[in-house]
Amino acid sequence: MSTVTPAPAANEKRVVGRAIAFLRVREGISQRELGDRVGCTDQTISDYEAGRRFVTFPMLLKINDALALQPGEALEVVAEALRDHHFSTDTVRYRQPALDLRLRAPPPPVPHANSPP
Numbered sequence: 001m002s003t004v005t006p007a008p009a010a011n012e013k014r015v016v017g018r019a020i021a022f023l024r025v026r027e028g029i030s031q032r033e034l035g036d037r038v039g040c041t042d043q044t045i046s047d048y049e050a051g052r053r054f055v056t057f058p059m060l061l062k063i064n065d066a067l068a069l070q071p072g073e074a075l076e077v078v079a080e081a082l083r084d085h086h087f088s089t090d091t092v093r094y095r096q097p098a099l100d101l102r103l104r105a106p107p108p109p110v111p112h113a114n115s116p117p
Helices: 006-025 031-038 041-052 058-068 075-085
Strands: 092-093 102-105
Touching: 006 041, 006 058, 006 075, 031 041, 041 092, 058 075
Parallel strands: none
Antiparallel strands: 092 102
C-alpha cells in the first residue's frame, strides 16, 4: 500500500482550515451562513476548512468579523494551531482524531560562512 505525503504547504492549509472550522462550529454557524457573511460560497468555506485552498489574510479578517470574534481572535487561533504542530528534524506528525500524517520536514538551515561550526 502506498502512502501519499502532501507538501508542507498543504498541511499548513489543513491546519489553518481546521482552526477556521473550529471557530465556525464553536459559534454555531453553518458553512453556508459563514460564506454569506463573508461574501463567498459555502463550497469556498468548505475548501478552506479542508485545506484545499489558501485563506488570505483579508479573508481571515472577514471571517473574524463574520463570527463576531474579538479583534484578531481568528488570527490568534490560527497562529496557535500552527505553533502546536511540532516539527522534528525529519518528520511532522499530526495527532488529531482521524488524522495521522507524516511529512518530510524542511532541511536544516545552511550555516553562515562566519558562524562557528
